[in-house]
Amino acid sequence: TAVKDKIGGRSANGKDKSDDPRAKLREELKEIRDKQAGLKQSRQKVFDQLDAINKSVKTKVAELRAAKDKAAYKTVGEIDGEISKLESAIQSGRLKLVEEKRAINDITALRKSRRVVETFEEQQRVIDEEKKRLDEIRKQLDAFNNKALSDRYQEIQTELDKINKASDADRDQRRSLFGQRDDIQKEMDELYNSRRALNTSYREANDLYYQWQQEERVRRAEAARLRRHREHEEQLEAQIKEIMEQADAPAYTLEIESCDAIVAYLQSHLAGGKDKGAATAADTTATPVGGKLDIRRVDAGENTPKGMVLKKKSERDEENYFVGKKQAAKKAQPAADASTPSTARKESAAAPFKLPLSVMERFWGIKVEVPTSRDDVPKALEAVQARKQWYTEHQTEATEANRKAATEKAEGLRRRAADELKREEEREQKRSEERAAAADSRKQQRQQSSGRGKKAGNKDGKDNNKDSKDKSEEAA
Secondary structure, three states: OOOOOOOOHOOOOHHHHHHHHHHHHHHHHHHHHHHHHHHHHHHHHHHHHHHHHHHHHHHHHHHHHHHHHHOOOOOOHHHHOOOOOOOHHHOOOOHHHHHHHHHHHHHHHHHHHHHHHHHHHHHEEEEEEEEHHHHHHHHHHHOOOOOHHHHHHHHHHHHHHHHHOOOOOOHHHHHHHHHHHHHHHHHHHHHHHHHHHHHHHHHHHHHHHHHHHHHHHHHHHHHHHHHHHHHHHHHHHHHHHHHHHHHOOOOOOHHHHHHHHHHHHHHHHHHHOOOOHHHHHHHOOOOOOOOOOOOOOOOOOOOOOOOOOOOOOOHHHHHOOOOOOOOOOOOOOOOOOOOHHHHHHHHHHHHEEEOOOHHHHHHHHHOOOOOOOHHHHHHHHHHHHHHHHHHHHHHHHHHHHHHHHHHHHHHHOOOHHHHHHHHHHHHHHHHHHHHHHHHHHHHHHHHHHHHHHHHHHHHHHHHHHHHHHHHHHHHH
């Protein structure tokens, strides 16, 4: 700082810069150059006017000369003399009629030519005026003579040269100061360079660590994505396998089993001589043709809505409870022998016909009307057997339809899985782009911070350039 103060506080001749006479002389030189530039511009404008007027005069002279070359007569006097001659010949009466007409036409043409020749004089007058203007403008050029300014410019330049010669000693001293300043600046540059090298190595190591973090995060995310994709594929294949296994099973299997169970149950009621105990045993132990009955059990835990309470028997809705109603006994009927067959049949027909809920649900499952009395049992049995026959006949066709539907469903599941995988890949690509943008932003921020450090480190270099500029101005 002390060296800079010495360099900036003294001028080349050992005085303060505020008292430097060269500044006043340079200011005067600048004013002279400005005046000379103004005179030059003014002279250029005058020369432009001269060129324009010369071009105009030459053009008008050429036009006038061309018009005179085309005209038969050059002056008005020649035309007037010819007109007088023709008029005298007409007035003399010696001309024939044809000659007189020709003379009249000639007079008319001459008068028209006279008007054209009159314009020649006007054009000549305009040309003469422009020539006079040219002479006046040429006289104005003498007023723009800058010889006095040129002489003064030379005097100032000579005086500046003398001052510059007298300031050589001070300039040598300033050069010595500049050398000291340069040596100090080199030492500072070396220190700043070592500091910048350390900062650069630190930033590079930090960038490598950050890059490793990003790559590790990407690897973990990719591994997790592949694991999720593999698990999803396994679940999808298991689901498709289950769907295809269900579709490969023969159609209407449950319906046929229901038909067999209903037939076995109804046949036990049609057999004669069996008591209620046997009927109950047939209900619980009857085995259908297809195998053991799989009677559905009511799940009161999962399928019953929350808050539902079983009503009392007196409060229940009897409309949905299918049971054969007991007929009222007729009064004044004579007593009959209970051991006779007719009496047994009447009692059997009059007895209420009840079916378990599981059997009724099987009727509903195959869409056959539930019998409400023992007389309806044969009809219901025929309907169930007909229904079983229909199921057996259409079993193959329905199985193929189930397989086709299952195949389409599996393809739909695979398509949805592929679409989901594509969307996931797009989301992953977007996240990768966002991470890359964040990394670029981080890199730019670091470069900006590094640039600010370099700017602070080169501050003295700017001062050095400023002092060098002052030095070059003094040399000039």
